[in-house]
Amino acid sequence: MNLTKEEKEMLSGKHGNAVKKSMEILKALGEIYGAKKMISVSSVQIAGVSYDNLGEPGLEFLAEMAKDGKTRVLTTLNPAGMDMENWRALGIQEEFAEKQEKVINAFARMGVITTCTCTPYLIGNCPHFGEHIAWSESSAVAFANSVLGAYTNREGGPSALAAALTGKTPEYGMHLEKNRQAEVLVELEKPLRETQNFGALGKVVGEKIGNKIPLVVGQDKASLEELKSLSASIATYGGTAMFHMKGITPSKTKKPKEKILVKHSEIEEALAGLTAEGTSDFVSIGCPHASIKEIEKIAKLLEGKKVNKEVWITTARPTKKIADMMGYTKTIEEAGAKFAADTCCVVAPIKGRFNQITTDSAKGCFYAASKNKFKTRIKSIEECIKEACE
């Protein structure tokens, strides 16, 4: 790789140990993937925040990097293993909370904005079309590449941190125009509505084409929330970093030769496959983190009602602050539902606490089943709230 004078200095240790280690990571990745040079990034999103995933070694690594590492670009965090303020009410153990706080403090010492969310684009880390960034969190990566038209690879936790501390990333993969072209044309039999159906679409397409980039045709319109849901499930079930949707996403692409049809019956089968019979003991909305529009909707649905099971609304803390300001939080909490800000059902240590979850998220179902061994039900937000009150 051709490194600039500044990048060579970073590698030599002139800018400190954390920068040295970071540049070593980036150079190695660049060489593995055949990058010719580094490029500057303007935004970073770091995954690997929950102590449940990091463990003691992850925490030690972060503490080591925090000795002299400082972010050079806007950097935000993925969800943590708990609500950083309200963890007691959500049944998180004291010992876990103490470790989780140490993780967040290490990031804070490096100058990372410690908003723990998988939807950085909803809380001020929102790159524009054509901007080069280094994000982890597969759903946010798919949203950034597809919906925003920014350029990012699917980073892991350490490589995203390395980008934050140097402001650089190796130029390969999704940073190059030629790798962002659609590879499979996906024709929808009929347009879809609502987040659970977009989630099911992501599952169907992801399972059919893996990590290839699709061009979805036949969808007439899509809301931010629907695209957020599709981004999450297509990355979870298939592993792609990007999709195109004709008339909706901004990036140009050639029309691919390979073509598949997604029948409406396949969407329904995908939903049925994620939906067990029987009653759930846990209802959760907010995977990816709920938008203010979704919270408003939930508040209206819960007005004057009472929930009869554990209900978590997972969201970014800044989004919750808006909900507080608007009185939605009061309505939701008076109905007995709980906010779990900063965290989510994928990364919180909830294994063994519940048997079955109802959610509108196809990604949520995948991790509930694989990581936490829950049975799942996927429903619209309206139906989720209805079940919660049964």
Place this chain on the structure above:
Amino acid sequence: MKLKGRTICSGKAEGEILKTTQGISFYGGVNGDTGIVEQEGHELKGKSIAGKILVFPEGKGSTVGSYILYRLKKNGKAPAAIVNAKCETIVAVGCIIAEIPCIDSIEIGKLETGMHAKVDAEKAAIETE
């Protein structure tokens, strides 16, 4: 016999080769405290990778695997060096943060468990006796 490949992470090591033709997922596959392979059905199951010149085709699985390599190193149970056919992100990043010598683009078919070997990752080389 001397084989040359590509440097992933510099450093020198000497020891006995432990080889598998299967990929390794460090997260969930290897105990970070003991260095024992725990993955069901893996041909190295029950074996310790600690102090070995660990030879395998490529890493796989969750990116959290990088932190497992770091944990192994902190616990004194890391492999002395890693030799891959094709190194991917998880192993590369893990070796760099844990400072485990690592090379790839090596014809691992020529290496066998039990051979004594020296790895000079700076020179991207492995030499057997």
